[in-house]
Amino acid sequence: MQNHAMNTPRSQRKPHAPATKRRGSADAAPDASELRPGQSIALLHELHILTREGRLNQDARRKLKQVYHLFHFIEPVLQDCAEHGYDPVHGPTLADHGAGKSYLGFILYDLYFKELGRGWIYGIETRPELVEKSRALAQRLGFERMRFLNLSVAASAQAAELPERIDIVTALHACDTATDDAIDFGLQKKARAMVLVPCCQAELAACLRHDKALHLARTPLAELWRHPLHTREFGSQLTNVLRCLRLEASGYQVTVTELVGWEHSLKNELIIARYTGQKKRSAAERLHAILAEFGLEPTLGARFRIPLDGLRSNGAGAGEGA
Numbered sequence: 001m002q003n004h005a006m007n008t009p010r011s012q013r014k015p016h017a018p019a020t021k022r023r024g025s026a027d028a029a030p031d032a033s034e035l036r037p038g039q040s041i042a043l044l045h046e047l048h049i050l051t052r053e054g055r056l057n058q059d060a061r062r063k064l065k066q067v068y069h070l071f072h073f074i075e076p077v078l079q080d081c082a083e084h085g086y087d088p089v090h091g092p093t094l095a096d097h098g099a100g101k102s103y104l105g106f107i108l109y110d111l112y113f114k115e116l117g118r119g120w121i122y123g124i125e126t127r128p129e130l131v132e133k134s135r136a137l138a139q140r141l142g143f144e145r146m147r148f149l150n151l152s153v154a155a156s157a158q159a160a161e162l163p164e165r166i167d168i169v170t171a172l173h174a175c176d177t178a179t180d181d182a183i184d185f186g187l188q189k190k191a192r193a194m195v196l197v198p199c200c201q202a203e204l205a206a207c208l209r210h211d212k213a214l215h216l217a218r219t220p221l222a223e224l225w226r227h228p229l230h231t232r233e234f235g236s237q238l239t240n241v242l243r244c245l246r247l248e249a250s251g252y253q254v255t256v257t258e259l260v261g262w263e264h265s266l267k268n269e270l271i272i273a274r275y276t277g278q279k280k281r282s283a284a285e286r287l288h289a290i291l292a293e294f295g296l297e298p299t300l301g302a303r304f305r306i307p308l309d310g311l312r313s314n315g316a317g318a319g320e321g322a
């Protein structure tokens, strides 16, 4: 894969000046830095970012800033996949899991896919009414290369409507273990990149809660999750640590950062994984050690255990590349 820093994404060519600070919440016309050339005004109306009068309020302004911030991370990945992805003629392909109202998919299409004139976005969502609404909106806007599938993330890996290979997988606040299913999907589809913002995760916290007395008797480190709030938060953090190790052991280079601008959400950890083919044995070993240390093997072993055969200790995996 080409180093994306070598590309010059549009978001860097035309940096956005921060929105002008205005007192109160009065609506005001967007200034030039807040709208991009060619951006669909109809979409901004549909997403309730622009009022009927074409104005922005403070909330909408914040929302737009958040979207640009996320796009700033995704655009270089898209650009890379447009040039070096699975299908340089019809691609890139992107699957958005737990799409909800497909806010992310629509914005990505509008800011990137529309001008590119090729590439496909697939929104995967279990709630049929949201899928129907997204289909109708895509039709109204003429966003022809968007498809919405009423499927669970887990089922989508086998869906005939999706291509055998997918360049990019996104999952933004996909509930609970749907993030893990999205990683399964990405590994199966040999995704070149995965962009994940995990949501709440209850499964691991339940294990910690169940064995709390045992751990407290054994190690002072169990203080890290003694209080119920800490059990939940530590459970989420440990889950994300396991996810990162799993990705590293599967040949991905992982960056963990903050989805700033998402302050209203407690869940603003952004995991960006890019396929390099370097399957790290040390990551798999650490993953197994953590599962054993926390007594998580019986519950989470099936999902997180990585076969060590074929993983060399220098990090170069013997497995086939994506």
Ligand SMILES: C[S@@+](CC[C@H](N)C(=O)[O-])C[C@H]1O[C@@H](n2cnc3c(N)ncnc32)[C@H](O)[C@@H]1O
Residues within 6 Å of the ligand: 097, 098, 099, 100, 101, 102, 103, 104, 124, 125, 126, 127, 130, 151, 152, 153, 154, 171, 172, 173, 174, 175, 178, 181, 199
């Ligand atoms: C918190 S919303 C996030 C929506 C959107 N990604 C966003 O950030 O605006 C989570 C969405 O994931 C969907 N969802 C939850 N579990 C799912 C699963 N296993 N497969 C597909 N969709 C799922 C829910 O119906 C919901 O619409």
